[in-house]
Amino acid sequence: MGVSLKDIAQRAGVSLATVSNVVNGYRPVGERTRQRVQQAVDELGYTPNLSARHLRRGRTGLIALAIPELTNPYFAELADMAIREAAGLGYTLLMENTAAERGEELTLLDGAQRHIIDGLILSPVAIGREEVLARRARMPLVLIGEGVYDVPYDHVAIDNVAASRTATAHLVALGRRRIAFVGAPPGDDRQSAHLRIRGYREALAVAGIPFDLRLVASTEQFGRADGEHAMRHLLTLDSPPDAVLAYNDLTAIGALRALTRAGVRVPDDVAVVGIDDIEEGRFSNPTLTTVAPDKREIGRSAVRRLVARIEGEQGPPTHLQPAFHLVERESTGPRPSVAPRRRIRGYRG
Structure with missing residues (x-):
């Protein structure tokens, strides 16, 4: 049988109502009394029955x-x-x-x-x-x-406008001038993608960089494949971008793949920033600079x-x-120095 509130009351030498008040937080209880009840709870190993508590209050928990x-x-x-x-x-x-x-x-x-x-x-x-x-x-x-x-x-x-503005300002501070935005679906202009475009445009305006609609690549969704496809399109422009702000980290990782397959160096030729700070971005190659919301x-x-x-x-x-805060990694900054490659010998059984 489990430990009951009655068992705790007997051990602590207090009333059942006092124990209930302490365990459930119904009413204030004197500190010395509360400590006696808590000691009895710890000694007896009492675990509250949350389901019963919720049901008594007319809830499911x-x-x-x-x-x-x-x-x-x-x-x-x-x-x-x-x-x-x-x-x-x-x-x-x-x-x-x-x-x-x-x-x-x-x-x-x-x-x-x-x-x-x-x-x-x-x-x-x-x-x-x-x-x-x-x-x-x-x-x-x-x-x-x-x-x-x-x-x-x-x-x-x-604040998606401020987050995007921060990411774009970071790219501007690196000397980038043809900054693309990847991930701009049609629809309600109050959705997060459009809010992030607004912040992107505001940062460009502050820097005196003209907005170029050709550098805004639309995507139907916000996955890796969407980012890769959009980046391939941007690379076909007569004047391709020298930096990319992606709607989120997944589209940024897709953009990184397209750049790598095209032989474009990141961040030397094109710097890339995402938003979300997902764990995958910490292990991409190069690692991904991102705006990290406090998840x-x-x-x-x-x-x-x-x-x-x-x-x-x-x-x-x-x-x-x-x-939120900006997390700077290799996709916008220098890579760490790499030690000379060691030759790995094959296994001989």
Whole structure:
């Protein structure tokens, strides 16, 4: 049999209500009493029954994180942060992959799982502001990313304009003047790609560099193959770029592959910057300079805001902008010196 609150009360010499207040944080308890209860908890090895606690409060203890692409390393890393934060707050986080499909996002938004989960964190891509405003579900909702703005829900996203402006300014400071942007899909000009283009254009304007539409390479998606294809196109221009800002690290890594296959030296001939700071960029060849959003803070803030709403916090929506910083690596700077190659002898059995 597991250890009960009654067992703890007997060991600590206090009432059952006092133990409940300490374990569940219902009411303030004197420090000496709290220490006695905590000592009894530690000695008996008590583990709270979170499922029972949530059920007593009319909840399931489950929350969901819905993202557009689970195989994207950025979202995988973000999900890991959110899972850890949820567990620390006594909740279990379920993953939903919407595949950036409108129907999937609307289904979740309208509360298809409202009897299973207590709240939803959603990264919308295919739906817009009007659809979010028209949602029928009443369970708590927190938005992440840049797909939807100006809605009465908590929202967590970095400042994409400033992030892109920082990356472009870095390339300008290196003396680059024909700076391309890879990853510009058609559609809502408030989505993250268009926000990043805005920051890119602002940095060019500050530097006195004319904007050249030919240097903006469109992509349907934001994967490695999209970046490679767009970079091949840019290399066919009469005056190809001497630097590239990619929408994200995946498109930047695809661009690096196209440059390598074309015999273009990075960063000597073309410097490359991505956005997201995924682990793959730390092992690419060359390693990738990138803008690193605080993924830990994004995941933590989104989960904390959702749990606060689930547990009854009222008030106007909160719009949070976690920090970011530039990480300089080989794709915009000198490579480290390389020792002379050693001849590796083949194995002889």
